[in-house]
Amino acid sequence: MQLIYNWHITEKCNYSCHYCFSKWRSFQEIWKDKYLVESLFNALSKSKLSKNFNEFDFVNKKVRINFAGGEPLVLGSHLKEIISSATTKHGFECSIITNGSLLGKNMELVSMLSVVGISVDSFSMDTNNKIGRSTNQNKILDYETLVKTVNDIRQINSDCIIKFNVVVNAFNWNEVIVPKLQTLGPQKIKVLRQLPFGSNCGISDEQYKNFNIVNKDRNGNVWYEDNVDMTNSYLMIDPSGRFFQNGNPLEYHYSDVIYNTGLETALAQIIFNKRTFMKRYRKGVVYADK
Ligand code: SF4
Secondary structure (H helix, E strand, C coil), X not given: CCCEEEEECCCCCCCCCCCCCCCCCCCCCHHHXXXXXXXXXXXXXXXXXXXXXXXXXXXXXXXXXXXXXXCHHHHCHXXXXXXXXXXHHCCCEEEEEECCCCHHHHHHHHHHCCXXXXXXXXXXXXXXXXXXXXXXXXXXXXXXXXXXXXXXXXXXXXXXXXEEEEEECCCCCCCCCHHXXXXXXXXXXXXXXXXXXXXXXXXXXXXXXXXXXXXXXXXXXXXXXXXXXXXXXXXXXXXXXXXXXCCCCCCCEEEEEHHHHCXXXXXXXXXXXXXXXXXXXXXXXXXXXX
């Protein structure tokens, strides 16, 4: 089992999804400061992990940093430099999760990535606009652009795993999306139930159930994550270099800054459920009625 950190490197995004949880309390974004980024990578090194993490395979697998946001690609060439340092200097495997809108302009990044995750909630202009999954100019990631993007990724890096994330939310719970995504041949599709956070109260059991019925997995490559599966099961780092953890819908729980306090101490300051983490990476039926 590979250990994966999710570094939410920036809060900035060119979309404005109503359910977005990328909002952190009193922080500075350290991506602007090379010294602090290097300090964070040094602190995250697997050599700093104790035996408490012996479930993870550090011999055959590199530790992976998944760059998330906000939208990580708004950082453009800065992100490229940071990922280059993470891979070549620090020996991490790297991946990104992106809304896909800026991938076309940043294709050269793909050669350094083991996984590209693209979030797609709908192919409807109307639904995407209602969700806020569009730019100020109402531009969305349409199906044709997604097809081209996927083909370009495969041409540049045929080893790169392609993954789609779909958040089931108040505006798409009755839409059929998964079969259309499956025609693009991704290795994995993650269906995530919108997590209640701040003023967003999530969706009902019936809406989530309905989505999973109309989006039945026919290829065996769909992973379902209900809210309980997402709670305390990610190792998430905020833009300032602190671990943060969900579980409280009103506010995150934070560790101290990892590069100051040290990895072991910072990890001890948050709840991390290794069993749920591992369950997320094993093919299993989380949705009981499927
Ligand atoms: S694309 Fe992602 S980061 Fe951007 S607003 Fe939507 S949920 Fe938030």
